[in-house]
Amino acid sequence: MTVETLNTTTLNMDPVFGQLSFDNHEQIVFCNDKDTGLKAIIGIHNTVLGPALGGTRMWQYKNEWEALNDVLRLSRGMTFKSAVTGLNLGGGKAVIIGDAKTQKTPDLMKRFGEFVHSLSGKYITAEDVGMETSDMDLVRDVTPYVTGISESRGGAGNPSPITAYGVFMGMKAAAKFKYGSDVLEDKKVLVQGIGHVGESLVEHLSNEGAKVFIADINKERLNEVANKYGARIHTGDVYSADMDIYAPCALGATVNDATIHALKADIVAGAANNQLADENKHGSILQEKGIVYAPDFLINAGGIINVYAELEGYDKTEIMRKTEDIYNTTLEILEHAKNNGVTTHESALKVAQDRIDTRKKENQG
Numbered sequence: 001m002t003v004e005t006l007n008t009t010t011l012n013m014d015p016v017f018g019q020l021s022f023d024n025h026e027q028i029v030f031c032n033d034k035d036t037g038l039k040a041i042i043g044i045h046n047t048v049l050g051p052a053l054g055g056t057r058m059w060q061y062k063n064e065w066e067a068l069n070d071v072l073r074l075s076r077g078m079t080f081k082s083a084v085t086g087l088n089l090g091g092g093k094a095v096i097i098g099d100a101k102t103q104k105t106p107d108l109m110k111r112f113g114e115f116v117h118s119l120s121g122k123y124i125t126a127e128d129v130g131m132e133t134s135d136m137d138l139v140r141d142v143t144p145y146v147t148g149i150s151e152s153r154g155g156a157g158n159p160s161p162i163t164a165y166g167v168f169m170g171m172k173a174a175a176k177f178k179y180g181s182d183v184l185e186d187k188k189v190l191v192q193g194i195g196h197v198g199e200s201l202v203e204h205l206s207n208e209g210a211k212v213f214i215a216d217i218n219k220e221r222l223n224e225v226a227n228k229y230g231a232r233i234h235t236g237d238v239y240s241a242d243m244d245i246y247a248p249c250a251l252g253a254t255v256n257d258a259t260i261h262a263l264k265a266d267i268v269a270g271a272a273n274n275q276l277a278d279e280n281k282h283g284s285i286l287q288e289k290g291i292v293y294a295p296d297f298l299i300n301a302g303g304i305i306n307v308y309a310e311l312e313g314y315d316k317t318e319i320m321r322k323t324e325d326i327y328n329t330t331l332e333i334l335e336h337a338k339n340n341g342v343t344t345h346e347s348a349l350k351v352a353q354d355r356i357d358t359r360k361k362e363n364q365g
């Protein structure tokens with residue numbers, strides 16, 4: 001773009017620190033490699049608690065602004081996810097601009113790995129949308145600062161069942177808070193999205209005797225999961241359905257202006273990231289409606305607990321213990337929100353921020 005074609009708005013906007021999603025990020029690294037066609041951005045939001053860990057997403061962004069906005073938003077989210085979960089990790093994320101199906105090559109992944117390596121461990125990468133374990137193995141060829149590698153190379157394996165277990169724990173804690181009992185037997189739970197995490201959640205719920213309803217855009221999956229666990233296929237609108245618990249396990253932002261007023265559930269607890277289209281506005285409306293929202297970044301932290309094990313070298317038992325602890329943390333956060341008249345989302349953010357602030361003081365002292 002030449003200076004002549006920049007419009008006044010663009011010229012008046014600070015390109016990085018002036019972005020809407022900029023929230024005092026420590027470092028933003030733009031990576032370019034002509035030979036492999038790599039164009040990537042690494043966002044390091046905060047490293048007070050430890051190295052910034054977060055996945056790499058490869059996506060065909062409409063433009064660079066969209067990619068920058070995504071990496072700023074996602075890396076900030078990782079800071080709070082790790083902090084509230086009690087992990088000694090900071091928040092980071094990376095995006096690679098391009099189509100993962102047609103533009104991802106082994107050379108491009110290795111070049112990306114070299115950029116990660118150049119940060120000397122300040123950022124540790126992992127899988128996200130558009131990435132496979134085999135891609136992380138390629139990154140591992142050039143840097144140790146990567147998690148989510150194959151089990152044969154020392155990786156912790158598929159995180160989805162662990163994520164689902166954490167969501168199940170968070171859901172039970174929300175039930176304890178709402179109903180005085182965490183038993184989900186006979187509760188009507190609608191799981192939206194029965195992919196890797198959703199299916200495993202359906203299994204836990206079915207074992208507990210919940211009345212499980214499933215919704216997905218993939219009809220084959222619906223039949224498969226319904227037959228396997230005896231779940232009922234939900235037809236029609238998800239949001240106005242008669243249910244006790246709504247578990248969003250597909251896309252983000254499903255709690256939004258168009259859906260929130262129809263929602264009849266007592267509890268929202270699922271795996272999807274960024275479930276509230278507007279954290280403050282929709283968090284408040286849920287609270288006003290008496291719907292208990294178990295913050296997504298807290299209850300879906302099983303995946304990061306799993307990759308953290310690769311760094312700390314702890315075993316499956318410890319992974320499950322830490323994931324089970326999501327129950328206690330969720331309950332504490334829901335109680336804190338009630339006692340302080342804030343939303344559950346705000347309460348989770350505060351716990352995370354307090355942990356960061358305390359560590360910062362200790363580090364300075």
Ligand code: NAD
Pocket residue numbers: 159160163192193194195196197198215216217218221249250251252271272273300301303
């Ligand atoms: P996945 O791709 O395996 O499954 C997603 C499912 O949602 C698919 O079956 C898809 O058909 C369905 N879906 C897509 N759009 C839909 C729609 N409009 N309505 C109904 N169903 C729809 O993904 P996953 O790994 O199971 O992750 C699910 C969610 O949890 C994602 O938002 C992801 O970011 C989040 N998450 C996953 C993990 C993990 O360990 N996999 C960790 C943290 C957060």
